[in-house]
Amino acid sequence: MLNTFFDNARQSTDFSFGVCRTDRTKHRLAEEGNPFVRKVLSPDEYTAYEMLRFQKRQVEWLSGRIAAKLAVAKQYYMLGRKFSWADISVHNDARHAPFVPAFPEWNLSISHSQEFAVAVLSRRPIGVDLEKIESRPRQLADYFCCGDEKNVLAELEQNEVLWNQRMTWFWTRKEAVAKFLKLGGAIGFHQINTIADRPTIGDAFVNPIQLLSEFCGDYAVTIALSSE
Ligand SMILES: CC(C)(COP(=O)(O)OP(=O)(O)OC[C@H]1O[C@@H](n2cnc3c(N)ncnc32)[C@H](O)[C@@H]1OP(=O)(O)O)[C@@H](O)C(=O)NCCC(=O)NCCS
Numbered sequence: 228m229l230n231t232f233f234d235n236a237r238q239s240t241d242f243s244f245g246v247c248r249t250d251r252t253k254h255r256l257a258e259e260g261n262p263f264v265r266k267v268l269s270p271d272e273y274t275a276y277e278m279l280r281f282q283k284r285q286v287e288w289l290s291g292r293i294a295a296k297l298a299v300a301k302q303y304y305m306l307g308r309k310f311s312w313a314d315i316s317v318h319n320d321a322r323h324a325p326f327v328p329a330f331p332e333w334n335l336s337i338s339h340s341q342e343f344a345v346a347v348l349s350r351r352p353i354g355v356d357l358e359k360i361e362s363r364p365r366q367l368a369d370y371f372c373c374g375d376e377k378n379v380l381a382e383l384e385q386n387e388v389l390w391n392q393r394m395t396w397f398w399t400r401k402e403a404v405a406k407f408l409k410l411g412g413a414i415g416f417h418q419i420n421t422i423a424d425r426p427t428i429g430d431a432f433v434n435p436i437q438l439l440s441e442f443c444g445d446y447a448v449t450i451a452l453s454s455e
Contacts, residue, residue, distance in 0.1 A: 228443040229345060229357075233450075236439045240452045242349035243305075245297025247290040249342055256286065267293060269316040290344035291325075291337040292317050298335070298348040299327055324409040336406045340446065347450060352434065354407030354451040356399040360442070362387070363394050371416040372397060379422070392442065397421055399449040400438050404428075407436055407451035425454065 233244040255263045268276055272292060279285045295317045303310040317335065319325050325335045327348070337346045338357040347355045368380045376397050383390040400421035405414045420427045424438045437454035440447065 229343060229446070229448065232441045232443055232448055233345075233347070236450050236452075239437065239439065240349065240351060240353075242347050242351075242353055242452075243298045243301035244348070244355075245294035245299075245301075245346045247294040247297065247344045249286050249290045249339065249344060252290045252293065252344075253286050256289070264289065265313070267296070267312050269313050271316050271318070287339040287344060291339050291346065294344045294346035295325065295327070295335055295337055295348070298346045299330070302330070302333075302348060320409070322409060322411055322413060324406070324411065336403075338402070338406075343446070345448070349452075351453040352407050352409075352451075353453070354403040354405070355449070356402035356406065357446055357448045358395050358399050358402075360392055360395045360445050360447060363391055365390075367394060367398075371401065373417055373420045373422075375420055375422040392447070395447040396440060396442070396449075399447045400426065400440055400451075403438065403449040403451035404436060407453075408434065426451075 229246050264276060265273060279288055296312055296315050299315050300310045315329060317325055317327055325337050327333060327335055333348055333350055334353050335348050336353050336355045338355050340357045341359045343357060345355055345357050347353050368377055380390060380393055383393055401416045401419045404419050404426050405411055418428050426436055426438055435454040437452045438449055440449040
């Protein structure tokens with residue numbers, strides 16, 4: 228389902244994507260251990276991987292790198308270049324936004340949530356966010372949502388399932404905008420209004436962005452694309 232969402236989204240703008248199942252990464256790690264990690268990661272990445280202390284984080288981080296490299300591999304294929312997993316490095320800048328030094332003018336975005344890691348790569352600014360739909364505390368809306376979003380959620384207050392779906396929907400839209408702008412958590416999420424597919428920050432359209440969101444099974448997913 229995620230693959231179909233990304234394939235359809237590619238009709239709006241040109242980007243490549245990768246999807247990685249975290250349980251497969253976990254399985255390969257258990258079966259093959261470090262040789263698997265060394266096959267997938269560049270030496271720089273391997274050093275970063277070794278510094279991750281918890282297995283859950285190692286699995287999600289590695290899955291994010293695999294998804295990113297699948298997206299890079301598609302570009303290599305289009306360019307007729309030979310792809311090798313460990314020759315490609317994915318780094319994070321000072322604000323932790325990911326990038327591929329081999330494609331300095333390209334934009335990469337990564338998200339992981341429970342069973343999946345996804346990545347998108349484009350010449351134009353891009354952001355992706357995936358979240359599993361789960362029960363969320365009601366205070367989240369107070370902290371993170373703007374007035375318009377709170378109004379929608381207030382209408383759903385009596386229906387926990389719909390409330391959680393909609394909250395997760397808004398969440399992915401806000402995170403995708405934050406990643407598009409390469410700001411991550413350094414943005415005031417309550418200032419981003421994602422009611423419309425052209426989101427605003429405060430009262431302004433900043434870098435015109437188009438949001439594409441969908442529910443895929445138990446997940447909500449959003450891509451923020453450049454709308455110019
Ligand atoms: C880190 C953050 C960008 C996203 O966190 P998240 O949604 O919990 O996690 P995701 O798996 O979707 O995204 C993590 C990835 O975002 C990317 N990322 C981190 N900082 C980024 C930035 N400044 N710009 C773009 N991408 C960034 C990284 O690639 C990271 O993966 P990696 O560490 O494996 O490289 C940031 O928004 C954050 O701190 N969020 C906190 C969660 C929250 O309170 N959300 C409220 C939303 S309503």
